[in-house]
Amino acid sequence: MNRLVWICCCFYLLIGCTSVIAAALLPELMAHYGRDYADGGNLIFVQFFGFLLGVVFQPRLSRQFGRGTMLTLTLCFILLGYLIIGFLPPWHVVLLCLPLVGFGSGIIESTVGALIIDAVEDKKAVAMSRLEVFFGAGALLMPLLISFLITIGRWELTFFGTVLFALVLAVLWIRFSQSNQALLQTAGRPSAGVTVSVPRKLRGFGLAVLLCCITLFFIYVGLEMSIVNFLPSILLESMPIDAAVASLSVSLFWGTMVLGRLACGFLAEKYGYSRYLLWCATATVLFLIGLALMKDLIGAFAMILLIGLFMSGLFSIALIYSNSLFPGLTEQTTSKLIAASGIGGAAFSWLTGRFMEHASIAFTLWFLVVLAILLVCLLVVLSRMKPVETMEYSST
Missing domain, CATH: 1.20.1250.20 (MFS general substrate transporter like domains)
Structure with a gap:
């Protein structure tokens, strides 16, 4: 193993x-x-x-x-x-x-x-x-x-x-x-001869839970890719720095993402998946607000480091938690969620680019804050949901 x-x-x-x-x-x-x-x-x-x-x-x-x-x-x-x-x-x-x-x-x-x-x-x-x-x-x-x-x-x-x-x-x-x-x-x-619960079709409540999970991944990856793709441009437009310094922001973001992922699994196992996700998503909202309000480079870099740290485990832990709501449908669920994440990354990157072009930098940053708030709302809803109803299936 x-x-x-x-x-x-x-x-x-x-x-x-x-x-x-x-x-x-x-x-x-x-x-x-x-x-x-x-x-x-x-x-x-x-x-x-x-x-x-x-x-x-x-x-x-x-x-x-x-x-x-x-x-x-x-x-x-x-x-x-x-x-x-x-x-x-x-x-x-x-x-x-x-x-x-x-x-x-x-x-x-x-x-x-x-x-x-x-x-x-x-x-x-x-x-x-x-x-x-x-x-x-x-x-x-x-x-x-x-x-x-x-x-x-x-x-x-x-x-x-x-x-x-x-x-x-x-x-x-x-x-x-x-x-x-x-x-x-x-x-x-399932092992041979063991009776397990396997959902065969999703209807009603199950579809609502799945739609909520899909929306969560659509928004999360859209937020992450918007940050990765446009963070240097946001800093260049809002502060008197050169391109070389601005490009460091992405390295800082990915660096703390990697460091955070070293510990996120242990923290999620210790405190529970839903609690971990809610804490990290809420912290992401707070530090994105801090970035939107920050006027100096050192403070902005500090916010970027913290955003990367708290976003680091959201994708992987949310993937496990979402799959736990659909026992027996791992491949189908994972495929749908990753597809939603890919579409979200492309769609929100395009939308953020249009905001950068036609609106202000402040508007773009607050748009990212709104996306993070939506993440928290979706996680609150999901944390109150139980696995979808299953049908008894006897493996032979």
Whole structure:
């Protein structure tokens, strides 16, 4: 079981890297292909579209191929996509290959998350938070590596390095899955001859709970991505600082996100999932208000550090808590919630960008505060809900 958690952490490290590569290399790609930022936006969109397709089709593909085979295939998608892009083919080929990377990343995120929730019996929050630590480490460290490769003029090696990582991970995963087929096949399934409660269809109250969970993830990831994408611009427009200093804000945010994820699982297990989520979401509201009111750089950086710290465990712990409300539907629930999070990240990033362009910085910051308040309201509602009614099913 411990080996399963660690190899799943490697999967999350990989998709943490893939989530930032295109954005971090965007200026270099635009310069190489002679494209503008509208074309760059198309590049980011096709990767997101591939990610969304991967999340949506993951439950069906999992039933058809099994988790072990499916994860091997998705690593091949990422490997093939980046291998072709690394040779810097014509622009339209890049646009066709990047969705393969997004598709593989979407399947990996939803499959590995569901696998850990199903397979780990004790301290699920600790295991999930460990996954998020590795995702954050990938998102934090990859831009630093890219910056070094850009400095030496070999930025295209980013793609080949990721291909090598995916290849090594594929070999490790094939060996692990072949020797642990029983674990992968039975995770989340009832034992033979045991009567368990399994929800077959969601109706009425169950659909309302699911909609509440979907809205929670839609708003949370929208808030997180808005902060990550526009924090440097917000500081540049509101304070007399240069771009290099402003860009540090994202590193500070991700740094405390990673540190917070080291402890969030233990805290959630100790104090309870719903209580932990409410505390952290409330603290996020308070420190976002502090950021909106802050006028000096040191105070703003302090608020950013605290926001990252308290937001660090919201996604992983909310994913576990939401799945606990739908026993027996881990893959279906996880797929829907991650799909909602992807759409929310794209939608609110677009909306925040429009507010930055056509409204004031203060309005944008208070908009983020409102999103955080909505999170708290949704968590209050969810904390009062019990698992959906189930139907008795006898496993044979």
